[in-house]
Amino acid sequence: MEAEFSTSVEYGLKVSKRIYYGKESASSSAPAVIPTMTRSSEAEGYLPTAPTVYAVIPEPAVVDNPDVPSYQPYVHGLCEPPALIPLHMHGLAMEIESYLDTAFVVVSGTWRVHCVMAGRRCDCRIAVPMGEQGSLLGVEVDVSGRSYRTQLITMEDTIDMEKVVKAEGRFLKCQIYTLKVPQVDGGSTLSIQISWSQKLSYHDGKFCLNVPFSFPAYVNPIGKKISKREKIFLKVNSGTGREIIYKSTSHPLKELTRQAGKGSFLYEAEVPAWSNADFTFSYTVNSVDFFGGVLLQSPFLRDFDQREMFCFYVFPGNIQSRKVFRKEVVFLIDISGSMRGDPLENAKIALVVSLSKLNPEDTFNIIAFNGEVLLFSPSMKLATKEAISDATEWVGANFIANGSTNILLPLNQAMKLLAKATDSIPLIFLITDGSVEDEKEICNIMKGYLGSGESICPRICTFGIGSYCNHYFLQMIAHIGRGHYHAAYDADTIDFQIQRLFASASSIILADIKMDTLEHLDSLELFPTHIPDLSSGSPLIVSGRYDGNFPDSVKISGTLADMSNFTIDFEVQRAKDVPLDRQVLARRHIDILTASAWLLGTKELEVKVAKMSIQTGVPCEYTRMILAQTNKGEKAPEPILIQQVYNKLKLEERKLELEGQKIIFLGKLGLGFGNLTATAKNIPVGAEVAKPSDPADLLLKAASNCCSGLLDRCCCMCFIQTCSYLNNQCAIVFTQLCTALACFECLNCCYELCSCL
Template sequence: MATAGEFVQAVDDGLRLAKRVYFGKDRSVAPPKPPPPMDKSATAEAANSWLMPSAPMVYAVINDPAIVDNPDVPSYQPHVHGRCDPSALIPLQMNGIELEADCALNTAFVTVRGSWRVHCVMGSRSCDCRIAVPMGEQGSVLGVEVDVLRKSYRTQLIATEDVDGTAKAARENGGFLKPHIFTLTIPEVDGGSTLSIKISWSQKLLHCDGEFSLNIPFTFPEYVTPAGKKISKKEKIQLNLNAGTGTQVLCKTISHPLKETSRNVGKLAFLYESEVYSWSSTDFSFSYTVSSSQIFGGVLLQSPSVLDIDQRELFGIYIFPGNQQSRKVFRKDIVIIVDISGSMRGKPLDDTKNALSAALSKLDPEDSFSIIAFNGDTYQFSTSLELATTEAVERATQWINMNFIAGGATNILPPLDMAIDMLSRVHGSIPIIFLVTDGAVKDERHICDAMKNCLTDGRPICPRIYTFGIGEFCNHYFLRMLATIGRGQYGAAYDIDSIEFQMQKLFTRALSPIFANIAIDIWDDLDEVEIYPSHIPDLSSESPLIISGRYRGKFPGTLKAKGVLADLSKFMIDLKIEMARDIPLDRLFAKEQIELLTAQAWFSGNKQLEQKVAKMSIQTAVVSEYTRMVLLETVRGKIAKESVGLKEVTNKNHSLETVDCKGQKMIMLQSLGMGFGNLNATVENISPGLEEPKMPEAAEIFVNSASNCCSSMCNRCCCMCGIQLCSRMNNQCAIALTQLCTALACFACVECCADVCCSGSDGR
């Protein structure tokens, strides 16, 4: 996939090209309104970040700028020689949008339906259309369906083992532009056509200070508003909330003018529908609290559907912290372990230091702490735990600034052993290890085994392990497995821009335990039980605790959760049991279960577990490491010539497609999984978010040099026939031709661009 910077540049190019489209005197396309100037130190990518999609968007992929025109009323346009390389992206005008969010417990299932028109391409020509879907917190794309003229498209997951080993996905077909932005390309859409699109994803509700909140990207730029004042523009938002608690729900904030349509105990429904002059200019947000000041919980039961691959009964257990802010939290003894290898250089380490300083300032005076920095060696702030006095925190902050210098290799086990030893002598508190890394190491399974042995020494409260992964090069399944073993929690920042925010969230949960050593005794009453996670973490005042699983047998009529409170007194709550009629438990818990099972499959090397994950992924439409997403194209009314089997074809991007006996064409997308770490990138100290540098070849140098001459038109336009010819020549001929063209550019090309393309600041 293109990088975020390349995407922004392509949209900027597209907006310039869109000025060729003329809609008459009534109304022209609204020009983009850039934000106020940023600080001079801001990068070009940051300055243009406002061009990134902030709501579901569709773009026309323009390779040939000559096809850009009004498909209804062609206008006189000066002919453009050349092509856009890379392609420009023109945002399509949107004719209607509907948003529906179904919230249950801590998850929201979001569905967006909309229609977009290819308003910028001649009626006799066609172009690809790229869909971009920004998702909210921990978003997971579930599917896309598209209808256009005589064709329809839909995404589907297939098992990786069913993919032909020769199949390759083109970079442009689909994937993640950023960790929270999914893109998908629909091929060859005719100018003037309307695309009807349905997009589905899931995301997590945030929980802070006893309040749940949902935030969905729903901010549309002005230039997607259709030209012409008489065109109907309908906007609809529907919100369904099932808190699953059986207690009263109190609404706090709503961003859009929703009206309540129904209210029951623990359930609410809202609707907003209107003709609008312009589309939503703010994200959709909604927050609520559950009216209970005490710790409470419940159990949801459900029978599997006929199509469920696992015919065992389903259950979900939730325990909420309540909204009493004065509740006492456990005294904590915490050892923070931070990776300072060479790959952490720059923003990753700077943001980690900021988050760590904020966490230390939140420690209570009776808490104790220490810090260990590691690369190939280990560096200790202190050899023993120190009370979190103001003076100690200040010294720790100074030590961090002096010793957190990125460099060297990555070796995780020695600092973990050191932390376990430091916490072996504490009592009457919650011992916590907080590990931050951006790299993968060879001995990860050995580390998990070693920690499992250390944490089963019979102590009343064993050390909790919280893990935080930065970027895509570390093995996030190793970190998740380590957190599961240590009854802690796992967090991540795949995007380096979110490191500080996500790390502070995990620190906040780790530093606010209120109910520990939780046990739910249901194993004796059932024939079989499978529970996720296998080791129940502590309940934090900042986050609800959700446990799920499958069982056989008769579920008990009553159930209790037992544990200890911050004063080390025993505590027990009754869990209310009810049937979940309106909540699809298999979908609700699918993402968490798939990720936990994947970590277990990685740790054990169990192929049967991998197959189980693949089947769960296909059934629930949740992406996994053992499935691939494909785009199925169906031509309505077409009868396939092939009677049986699959026929392989190659598309214009040289990626493999297949045509089945029903006439469906299957287009392979890039792998959407996060992978199991990158040892080579870790060894070479490649920073998160960066790829290995690639030296340009002679032909590529010529492309870049030649494209500069027409930068105001499309930043990438020039004579592609000559460029392709040059790429087929040997090095000596290519160099000679490059030098010749550079000399000619001084006399001809520059003058041509000045007269035809570059006469105005807007590129016309």
């Protein structure tokens, strides 16, 4: 899918060469020269690196300057798939609010349909790249007297919609979502506001924010008199009340305010070209030891859950000499047939690097699994240089992708290996790209293991690769095992993400954490259910809902790496300027409740998650996103009203409403619950089933591609016109010829042949 998108953008940039901008274009900042893509860069070459809007061009003939028509020769043929021309951006502003470990980003901009002649229309596709663990919260569009606004509705109300209309929203990659605005006039200006949430990463004691904000040269408008002013407003609230030390930023921010634990910044400038670098910002909270607190907040008036909220956080501080627990680590690596190629190779690299970071007193083992298990050693091995070297050789010789997937077998084997752990933290790292039928049984078996109390319970960390595995199963296993869950949806990020997961989960400095106050509350719902350990590589945040009286301070207890007891008192305060009630905790709560709903199979939990999703605007598995249209002068419908309307509409009425472009169905933004069929067939991560091309369609595509690359060559267009007069037998010969050339990857030769006829 990424490769098709990049190719469509490449076609679009070639088609846009026919646009004439007038005399001033010669001395203006014209778009950069289009590079030639190689096979390795094909999928990535033209993927958006910041919010971008594209004109969808199925007919190259409509491409022209709406202000200065060039009257170029008519272009015959169609682009299949349609070409995508990046629109010129005329305004840009971004607002970021950061609370605890979550940032909320709002990007506002204006884009002009500069590439479609006056009097003609095209669809426009909006692409939204989001940062780490990004979640799309909303899109608002104003264009030509029409307004569009995204809303969430329950899954039940979209069942019939899915039968009558194809969803117009989709993910290119996990963090790039695209949606369509229909039929925009050439020369129109789209005013768009996009909002999403994302996580701040934490390493070396720093919170780091990275927002996609790198705009390619070809979105810069052409013309010396066009103003380009970009603005970034940043508000930081660590939630701690402690002094913040700002470390680095990618753009020259001016400090506006500074208070204990928070501050605000502004960057605003007239620029010759839009930002070509992602926005980054990092800070630390001044402390050399553990610190934390408890934030309380009452529910807002229309909250369906009227229980009080709390958020308990512990940060490891900046101390580097804090002793970490000795580790006993078992790596479970999926080597089924679907892991063939980059996924398994990158997992091998990450495994070898992780082994090299073990301390000499740590022990380890490796279990490769598909339908069976293959052990590196019958018992745990000390992490000596010799043992790590032997393990590296063993991995190289035995990690061969083949066979089916069985996850329970290696988990049981790992539990047996770690059964006698006493003065260390036993860790299991499960890495898989597949989904299996007995996932709920596995969860229940792990609950039995970890609730036996016979020894120190192993921490289970899970890592999902691609979209075929059940990420909610992996999250649930991690919650049960008081471990960490992470994922990589693209093969090229597997190595980095696995190493980061291992670095965070293997540096535990405080274990078996308890909060004494929780036992005295009238009722309690905790997210996650079991309090995880604190590691030097990540802060600990636990939240929940409760009834009862929270005291003014709470006592936190735990076990340090030297097996001594540790206690600390944390202050309890009201969260006056941290919006816990809406979105700071929403993504965390929704994911955990969704995993629980999947495991328990209860409709009540699904309804609860859907209500929470609609209330907070955070998508989930039980809601779907739509784009609702209103005309100029009309009031945009409220989310609750939209829900009521859908409850009353019949199938045929929905169909008419959709065909009238009043409501556009964007579909789901969730991960899904795995793909058993794809796992059973060992379909590789990201593989797409190629549809057989009709020879006539292939010829038409080749002709239109040729037109977009060789626009001024009338002979190509004459060739297409000539083809329209050929008899059936001759047309068949031409299509067979071009198909044969395409099969031998000689399509470029076909283009040149056409241009010379």
